[in-house]
Amino acid sequence: KPPTATGVDPVINSTLPEILWSNLSKFESLTAYECAVSGRKYTHLEIYKLSRSFGTSLLQSSLSRNDVVGVVLPNVPEYAIVMSGIWFAGLIATTLNPIYTQDELAHQLNLSGAKAVVTTNTLAPILQNVQRSKGSRVRSIMVVSKEAPPRWAHSFSDMIKTKVDDSVLMNSSGGFDAREHIAAIPFSSGTTGLPKGVMLTHSNLATNVLQFNSPGFANIKQCDGNKETQERMIGVLPFFHSYGMTCVMNTCTLRGAHCVTIPVFSKEVFIKVFREHQPTFINMVPPLLNVILNLPEFTKKEFESVDTIMLGAAPVGKALINQVLKKAEKFILVQEGYGMTESSPVSFLTPATANNEKLGSIGQPLPTTVAKIVDPKTGDIKSANEGGELCVKGPQVMKGYWQNEAATKDTIDKDGWLHTGDIGFFDNDGYVFLIDRIKELIKVKGFQVSPSELEDLLRRIPKVADCAVIGVNIDLWEAPRAYIVKKDESLTEEEVHTFLKEKAAPFKQLTGGIEFLKEIPKSAAGKILKRVLKKMYEEKKKL
Ligand code: 4UV
Numbered sequence: 060k061p062p063t064a065t066g067v068d069p070v071i072n073s074t075l076p077e078i079l080w081s082n083l084s085k086f087e088s089l090t091a092y093e094c095a096v097s098g099r100k101y102t103h104l105e106i107y108k109l110s111r112s113f114g115t116s117l118l119q120s121s122l123s124r125n126d127v128v129g130v131v132l133p134n135v136p137e138y139a140i141v142m143s144g145i146w147f148a149g150l151i152a153t154t155l156n157p158i159y160t161q162d163e164l165a166h167q168l169n170l171s172g173a174k175a176v177v178t179t180n181t182l183a184p185i186l187q188n189v190q191r192s193k194g195s196r197v198r199s200i201m202v203v204s205k206e207a208p209p210r211w212a213h214s215f216s217d218m219i220k221t222k223v224d225d226s227v228l229m230n231s232s233g234g235f236d237a238r239e240h241i242a243a244i245p246f247s248s249g250t251t252g253l254p255k256g257v258m259l260t261h262s263n264l265a266t267n268v269l270q271f272n273s274p275g276f277a278n279i280k281q282c283d284g285n286k287e288t289q290e291r292m293i294g295v296l297p298f299f300h301s302y303g304m305t306c307v308m309n310t311c312t313l314r315g316a317h318c319v320t321i322p323v324f325s326k327e328v329f330i331k332v333f334r335e336h337q338p339t340f341i342n343m344v345p346p347l348l349n350v351i352l353n354l355p356e357f358t359k360k361e362f363e364s365v366d367t368i369m370l371g372a373a374p375v376g377k378a379l380i381n382q383v384l385k386k387a388e389k390f391i392l393v394q395e396g397y398g399m400t401e402s403s404p405v406s407f408l409t410p411a412t413a414n415n416e417k418l419g420s421i422g423q424p425l426p427t428t429v430a431k432i433v434d435p436k437t438g439d440i441k442s443a444n445e446g447g448e449l450c451v452k453g454p455q456v457m458k459g460y461w462q463n464e465a466a467t468k469d470t471i472d473k474d475g476w477l478h479t480g481d482i483g484f485f486d487n488d489g490y491v492f493l494i495d496r497i498k499e500l501i502k503v504k505g506f507q508v509s510p511s512e513l514e515d516l517l518r519r520i521p522k523v524a525d526c527a528v529i530g531v532n533i534d535l536w537e538a539p540r541a542y543i544v545k546k547d548e549s550l551t552e553e554e555v556h557t558f559l560k561e562k563a564a565p566f567k568q569l570t571g572g573i574e575f576l577k578e579i580p581k582s583a584a585g586k587i588l589k590r591v592l593k594k595m596y597e598e599k600k601k602l
């Protein structure tokens with residue numbers, strides 16, 4: 060019998076869909092997902108049934124258990140069907156940012172060995188190029204679209220008409236091990252180096268959605284079939300990222316909520332969603348909340364329906380929260396979450412009972428999660444109020460990096476502790492406050508940018524002799540900044556920007572600026588001294 064959201068079993072041996080639909084009978088006929096632009100919508104029962112049809116259809120194509128399927132979709136209601144279909148079928152989803160360039164898509168699909176891709180009509184030709192490129196194992200492209208797909212692609216609309224074959228779908232009886240079976244491989248650069256595949260098992264993702272929704276944590280009501288009290292959510296955080304996947308998509312399915320999905324952010328659509336849908340629970344990243352706050356159309360009226368705002372993925376800051384509360388002119392519960400792709404992602408959350416008394420803190424460890432603050436050099440445990448590296452341990456911690464044992468060993472120690480690369484401290488009440496990040500990662504509006512990836516790209520410019528990329532704070536937010544040593548004196552900033560525009564997604568661009576140096580500061584062992592570069596930037600800013 061699958062566990063329910065009221066109790067978190069530390070070792071869950073159910074498939075993820077078994078957990079997600081453990082409460083379905085209570086709210087089958089209520090709307091689950093609705094597209095903010097087209098109005099296309101599905102009930103919870105439809106999502107369940109269509110996922111099973113899609114899963115059956117995937118297995119009737121050339122795919123078999125444990126094959127990897129790439130998902131390159133914006134936030135649309137069908138995202139939930141695609142993911143659950145993959146999970147019902149016992150396949151593995153690697154989720155990609157739909158604004159990636161062709162090179163970036165090819166890189167992740169090739170590394171994960173994806174054999175099929177699900178995408179949109181617009182993106183299908185780019186994925187066909189990827190399919191034809193060297194190293195690709197993609198054999199089929201499936202298209203989610205109202206219109207007929209290109210003749211070389213499969214139609215999602217046809218696939219979801221397939222008769223369900225229970226005998227091929229995966230269930231938790233008969234030798235299934237949820238701790239071994241991988242459900243998703245999102246990518247993350249972790250504490251160092253290039254983006255790597257993060258192996259999240261059925262148990263990892265199932266546990267995490269239950270931990271997040273356990274009593275006293277995420278302030279989301281379990282639907283009892285009453286439409287009036289059904290939680291209303293906004294699907295604006297990308298579902299390809301674990302934050303959107305677990306805290307919005309999987310949570311909506313588990314809780315029986317009604318989620319309006321926003322495929323591409325626009326001010327008009329966003330305002331319309333607030334006015335018509337009247338959300339009760341909103342998950343955001345701080346930069347997005349900041350945008351809303353500065354829109355004159357957003358008044359206290361828009362916040363009237365909102366009971367809870369959940370924030371995370373980047374430093375939140377008390378000032379921003381206070382601004383929102385002032386504008387709303389009423390009490391809104393603010394919950395700050397913390398996590399990493401490597402922990403499915405949530406490990407910390409401010410409990411609902413905190414009543415905004417610990418603003419600025421990432422909260423407390425979720426049930427069945429333990430945490431410690433250690434000296435990053437010696438590993439010695441720090442006392443309350445002393446800063447050090449945050450380490451977490453729990454059933455939501457990844458199985459490891461995909462085909463990269465060395466990186467796994469560097470991140471999860473022999474005792475199972477995930478080293479986060481974030482610096483913080485416990486206060487006297489057991490709440491953690493983050494103060495710094497020692498890992499290389501840059502977070503641009505909540506999105507990961509790997510400095511190593513940008514450095515590798517920049518080194519491909521023939522006029523570049525050496526380079527280093529760091530994250531700097533511009534206004535409130537982080538931005539990548541490059542330091543470059545020229546091989547050819549004629550190299551201009553313009554040339555660098557033009558090159559990068561073609562190779563990398565918009566959020567990876569060098570919005571923190573470019574500076575040319577005679578030499579990149581390095582240690583005796585040849586390691587780039589990023590702290591020195593950060594200090595140089597701070598000094599320059601003061602001038
Ligand atoms: O791997 P990733 O891109 O993962 C995330 C996850 C964000 C989440 C997860 C659960 C929540 O409930 C929620 O609200 C947000 O972003 O990046 C991991 C790194 O992002 C930074 C930190 O450096 C992580 O190692 N980060 C994540 N949350 C916070 C944060 C935060 N609340 N404050 C500061 N930095």
